[in-house]
Amino acid sequence: MRWNPYAAECPTRQLLDRIGDKWAVLVLGLLEPGPQRFNALRRRIEGISQKMLTQTLRSLEADGLITRRAFATVPVTVEYQLTPLGRSLNSVLDPLREWAEANMSRVHKAREKRGAVDRK
Amino acid sequence: MRWNPYAAECPTRQLLDRIGDKWAVLVLGLLEPGPQRFNALRRRIEGISQKMLTQTLRSLEADGLITRRAFATVPVTVEYQLTPLGRSLNSVLDPLREWAEANMSRVHKAREKRGAVDRK
DNA sequence: TCCCTTGGTTACCATTAGGTACCTATACCA
DNA sequence: TGGTATAGGTACCTAATGGTAACCAAGGGA
Numbered sequence: 001m002r003w004n005p006y007a008a009e010c011p012t013r014q015l016l017d018r019i020g021d022k023w024a025v026l027v028l029g030l031l032e033p034g035p036q037r038f039n040a041l042r043r044r045i046e047g048i049s050q051k052m053l054t055q056t057l058r059s060l061e062a063d064g065l066i067t068r069r070a071f072a073t074v075p076v077t078v079e080y081q082l083t084p085l086g087r088s089l090n091s092v093l094d095p096l097r098e099w100a101e102a103n104m105s106r107v108h109k110a111r112e113k114r115g116a117v118d119r120k
Numbered sequence: 121m122r123w124n125p126y127a128a129e130c131p132t133r134q135l136l137d138r139i140g141d142k143w144a145v146l147v148l149g150l151l152e153p154g155p156q157r158f159n160a161l162r163r164r165i166e167g168i169s170q171k172m173l174t175q176t177l178r179s180l181e182a183d184g185l186i187t188r189r190a191f192a193t194v195p196v197t198v199e200y201q202l203t204p205l206g207r208s209l210n211s212v213l214d215p216l217r218e219w220a221e222a223n224m225s226r227v228h229k230a231r232e233k234r235g236a237v238d239r240k
Numbered sequence: 241t242c243c244c245t246t247g248g249t250t251a252c253c254a255t256t257a258g259g260t261a262c263c264t265a266t267a268c269c270a
Numbered sequence: 271t272g273g274t275a276t277a278g279g280t281a282c283c284t285a286a287t288g289g290t291a292a293c294c295a296a297g298g299g300a
Contacts, residue, residue, distance in 0.1 A: 011224030012217045013146070018227075020140020022258090026133070038277055049259060054278060064230025074267050075276025085226055092215040097132045099212045104131030106205055107138075110184025142288090158247055169289060174248060194297050195246030 018063065019093070023048055023056045028082070028090050029097070031066060035081040065089060138183065139213070143168055143176045148202070148210050149217070151186060155201040185209060 019025050026045050030036060042053050057080055060066045065086035071077040082090065139145050146165050150156060162173050177200055180186045185206035191197040202210065 011220040013142075014224055014227075015216065015220035016140060016142065016145055020136060020142070022133075022136065022140070025136055039275085050278075051260090051280090052258065055258090062231050063227045065227070070277085073276085075274095076266075076278095078277060085223065085230075088223065089219060092219045095212040095215060096135065099209060100131040100135035103205065103208065104134055107134075107183045107185070110205075111182050159245095170248075171250095171290090172288065175288090190247090193246085195244095196248090196296080198247060 021056070023052055024060060025093055027053075027056055027060060027080075028065065028086060028093065031080060031082045031086070032090055035069075035079040038078050038080070041080070060086070141176070143172055144180060145213055147173075147176055147180060147200075148185065148206060148213065151200060151202045151206070152210055155189075155199045158198050158200070161200070180206070 023045070026048075027041060030041055030044055038053070038057075041057075042048060042050065045053070048056075057066065057068070061068050061080075064083055066080050066082055069079045069081070071079070143165070146168075147161060150161055150164055158173070158177075161177075162168060162170065165173070168176075177186065177188065181188050181200075184203055186200050186202055189199045189201070191199070
C-alpha cells in the first residue's frame with residue numbers, strides 16, 4: 001500500500017509531529033557521538049527546562065529512538081544512548097541541519113523585506 | 121563563525137520551528153510538481169482548515185520559499201509556486217519523507233510495547 | 241433575487257505546550 | 271546539621287496553536 005502523505009494518519013505527518021517538538025532533534029544530535037548523562041544534556045542545550053528534557057527523553061525512549069540505562073551509583077547515574085533506529089533518523093536529519101546553516105540567512109532576508117514592505 | 125546548534129538563535133532550531141508547524145512540509149511537497157491553486161491544495165490536504173492553509177501559505181511566502189500570483193479572473197484565481205529556495209529545501213526534506221515511510225511502523229511498535237508494559 | 245464559486249479575513253473559543261517553582265530520594269562533604 | 275550533586279515528579283499558570291463559524295468582494299447562472 002502506497003501512503004498518501006496528505007492523509008491524517010500518514011507516517012510523514014507523524015514524524016513531523018515528532019521532530020517538530022523543538023527539542024527532540026537537538027537531543028538526537030547531541031547523542032550522536034555517544035552516550036550522554038541527563039545533566040550533561042541539560043547543560044549543553046541552552047534554554048531547556050528540566051521538565052522538557054525529561055519529557056523529551058521519555059518520548060524518544062517510548063518511540064525506540066534512544067535507550068535509558070540507570071546505574072546504582074551515588075548519586076544515581078543515568079545514561080541515554082541512540083538506538084540503531086535513532087542513528088538512522090539522525091542520518092537523514094543531518095542534511096537538514098546543513099541546509100539550515102547554509103540557507104536560513106536567506107530566509108531571514110526574505111522575512112525582513114516583507115516586514116519592510118508591509119503588504120497591508 | 122561556527123554555529124552552536126544548541127544556542128537559541130541557531131538556524132537549525134529556527135528551521136525546525138518552521139517545518140514543525142504541521143502543514144508547511146505538506147504544502148511544499150504538493151508544490152513540487154508545479155504551481156497549484158489555493159483550493160486545489162485545500163482539497164488535497166486532508167483536514168486542513170482554510171485559515172491554516174492561508175496562514176501557512178502566507179508565512180512560506182514571507183520566508184521566500186514560495187511565491188503567490190493572483191489573476192484578475194472571475195472568480196479570482198491565485199497560484200502558488202516554489203521558489204528555488206523552496207525547491208532546495210524540498211530536496212533535503214525528501215529523505216525525511218522516505219525515512220518516515222520506511223520506519224514509522226517501527227516507532228509505532230516501540231510505542232505500543234511501552235504502552236503495554238506501562239513502566240511503573 | 242438568491243445562491244454559487246473563488247480566495248480570503250476576522251472573532252471567538254477550547255486545547256495544548258511549555259515555563260516556573262517546589263517536592264521527592266540518596267549519600268557525599270564540611 | 272545543612273548544603274552539594276544526581277535524576278527526576280508534580281502543581282500551577284499563561285501564552286500560543288489551531289479549530290469553527292461568520293463575514294467580505296465580484297460576477298455568473300437559475
